Amino acid sequence: MPQHVREELARRLRRTRRAYRAQDVQVVEKPLLKRAVGASALGNCMEWFDFGVYSYLAATIGKVFFPGASPGAQLISSFATFAAAFVVRPLGGLVFGPLGDRVGRQKVLATTMIMMAAGTFSIGLIPSYATIGIAAPILLLLARMVQGFSTGGEYGGATTFVAEYSPDRRRGFLSSWLDFGTFVGYALGSALVTMLNVILTDDQMLSWGWRLPFLIAGPLGVIGLYMRLKLEESPAFQQQLDEHEKNLAQDSVGSEFKTIVRDHWRPLLICMGLVLLYNVTNYMVTGYLPTYQTETLDRSSTSADILVLIGMVWIVILITFLGRLSDHIGRRPLYAGAAAAMIVLAVPAFLLIKAEGNWRPIVGVLILSTLLACFAAPSAATLPALFPTAVRYAAMGIGFNFAVAAFGGTTPLVTEALVNATGDKLVPAYYLMAAGVIGLITVKFLPESAQLPLNGSQPMVGSTEEQKELIDTSQDLYRYAKEHSPS
Secondary structure, eight states, X not given: OOHXXXXXXXXXXXXXXXXXXXXXXXXXXXXXXXXXXXXXXXXXXXXXXXXXXXXXXXXXXXXXXXXXXXXXXXXXXXXXXXHHHHHSHHHHHHHHHHXXXXXXXXXXXXXXXXXXHHHHHHHTTOOOHHHHTTHHHHHHHHHHHHHHHHHHHHHHHHHHHHHHHXXXXXXXXXXXXXXXXXXXXXXXXXXXXXXXXXXXXXXHIIIIITHHHHHXXXXXXXXXXXXXXXXOOOHHHHHTHHHHHHHTTTOOHHHXXXXXXXXXXXXXXXXXXXXXXXXXXXXXXXXXXXHIIIIISOOOHHHHHHHHXXXXXXXXXXXXXXXXXXXXXXXXHHHHHHHHHHHHHHHHHHHHHHSSSSHHHHHHXXXXXXXXXXXXXXXXXXXXXXXXXXXXXXXXXXXXXXXXXXXXXXXXXXXXXXXXXXXOTTHHHHHHHHHHHHHHHHHHTOOOOTTOOOTTSXXXXXXXXXXXXXXXHHHHHXXXXXXXXXX
């Protein structure tokens, strides 16, 4: 047992003034754990399937919904519509977060799944500008805002749900499957668009081909909803259900927001710093890089799509191994090492991406993808651990969504505007370096949470053998503390 785990265990025993008993240590049922991880990962997969599709189709969507603008203005307009979804994400977090802390994680996650599927599916049905004029981009904006509102409750809820189901020793590994779903969804979306670009002509893609990936979201949403309705509430939420029922009528959403900001401002800032680090890298690679290659580097859409798809597949391969690594070496070393590496490697990576040929751009994308995997793998385990159970969903909704709205979703828009304004093709690298500096500062204040129980929750183990081992260890620590306490 790592030293920081023994120290935390000793602190908890001093507070309770007794060793653990069987009822103090929660044993997670494996079938429930698998279902919780699978259903949550599927929701992220669907969300990012849409994201991959929209990113790869940004130029096409610009032509369909903003045909009168110049190519550069079309692209910026398309990215602005993309960014609009992130503007309403904090509102979704403010609504769904407190709701998830009150009525339960499972009910809210089922609701966000329905809304996300409906928003994505409706984009595929919107007529073009040529058919209904200005109403077309307005409807696109509304559909994106529905997606953004639902997503405001999705990631915070999914990470909270999986973290509360996971045994303490394996939380990094199991939670990394959530972002595994994220990048599988992105890879599937980008692969589908790449295939359509190869099979269909440019005119066919503009006419109807771009709609197909969005229409697939409908059946995916039905499958995801079915899986989520089969879930049971997380053990951590069930432990405090009676207390929730007592306080349900006393606290309003507004008062809960004020309480979180007043009492948990420090972990909120840490959460936002880590989210900035992860999501600036994330949206730079997944949201901006395909367009950067076609519009700034004048590469074909097929070669640009395949290059980024290689990076996504690499992340899918790496991410659960890095999640397991974070359980062994800790979350802080993984974040800190990758943030420092990004400061050093961002410019070389973009110089490689700009280079002629095939292999050097591939190496550049793999460098950025590896750094992104290092940020993604521990996030779903690290962020929920910053907050106590009673406010975890709401606090995650606030910290995560405000940071994503301000820094993540705006990354493609701001970067494209800066490249157009300066003419400097290395602006994306400088942007990543700034995020790395902020991330490195944030990690300095991040408490280590690997293998520790969640704040305000019972210890979680994966088997009765682990339960007995933890109880025996607590008895030894408690006995030692009593023998060496001043009389």
